[in-house]
Amino acid sequence: AQSVSQHNHHVILSEAASLELGCNYSYGGTVNLFWYVQYPGQHLQLLLKYFSGDPLVKGIKGFEAEFIKSKFSFNLRKPSVQWSDTAEYFCAVTAANQAGTALIFGKGTTLSVSS
Amino acid sequence: KAGVTQTPRYLIKTRGQQVTLSCSPISGHRSVSWYQQTPGQGLQFLFEYFSETQRNKGNFPGRFSGRQFSNSRSEMNVSTLELGDSALYLCASSPDGLGNQPQHFGDGTRLSIL
Numbered sequence: 229a230q231s232v233s234q235h236n237h238h239v240i241l242s243e244a245a246s247l248e249l250g251c252n253y254s255y256g257g258t259v260n261l262f263w264y265v266q267y268p269g270q271h272l273q274l275l276l277k278y279f280s281g282d283p284l285v286k287g288i289k290g291f292e293a294e295f296i297k298s299k300f301s302f303n304l305r306k307p308s309v310q311w312s313d314t315a316e317y318f319c320a321v322t323a324a325n326q327a328g329t330a331l332i333f334g335k336g337t338t339l340s341v342s343s
Numbered sequence: 344k345a346g347v348t349q350t351p352r353y354l355i356k357t358r359g360q361q362v363t364l365s366c367s368p369i370s371g372h373r374s375v376s377w378y379q380q381t382p383g384q385g386l387q388f389l390f391e392y393f394s395e396t397q398r399n400k401g402n403f404p405g406r407f408s409g410r411q412f413s414n415s416r417s418e419m420n421v422s423t424l425e426l427g428d429s430a431l432y433l434c435a436s437s438p439d440g441l442g443n444q445p446q447h448f449g450d451g452t453r454l455s456i457l
Contacts, residue, residue: 328393
């Protein structure tokens with residue numbers, strides 16, 4: 229069965245600190261990978277996505293993620309976080325090239341950034 | 344372009360009742376998916392509809408059902424409500440529901456069961 233594991237439940241950082249959120253997935257075929265963010269009081273928004281090609285993908289607001297196929301990982305990074313990055317972050321996977329495929333989400337990581 | 348619209352935003356029901364939630368996808372999007380979000384289980388896939396047909400279904404009891412209309416709007420119905428059905432129900436749309444199309448989410452309907 230497909231599954232996504234996010235290593236950190238709650239991360240607390242000071243502004244300007246670097247961020248890395250871990251994500252590992254379990255799936256036997258080709259996958260598409262996503263990071264979504266949910267700011268307080270807002271809906272889930274796409275942060276970045278990986279379908280194929282360069283394993284290092286860049287998203288909005290200075291976030292990037294690296295797909296390491298051999299490790300089944302898709303970790304999210306940001307060199308310097310801001311107070312406005314306080315949010316819940318979700319890693320998700322879908323089966324590639326499959327119609328009607330479901331997004332399988334990790335349990336989420338709450339990021340709290342203090343100014 | 345208007346985003347995904349879900350109505351109502353909040354609902355309070357009692358055990359045993361049934362409820363219908365509505366979702367209007369982004370214009371031009373034909374795939375609509377539904378998810379349940381709870382603190383304990385996180386985000387879980389309920390089902391996906393495309394061209395009025397359910398193409399995929401998650402591991403939820405038959406009390407959870409849905410449908411899609413010819414204009415791509417979708418409804419989700421939960422019958423015989425249980426306390427454990429209290430959750431945020433999210434709707435997401437994409438053009439064709441392919442795995443390489445990011446899904447766009449609505450604000451959700453928060454359902455509380457008393």
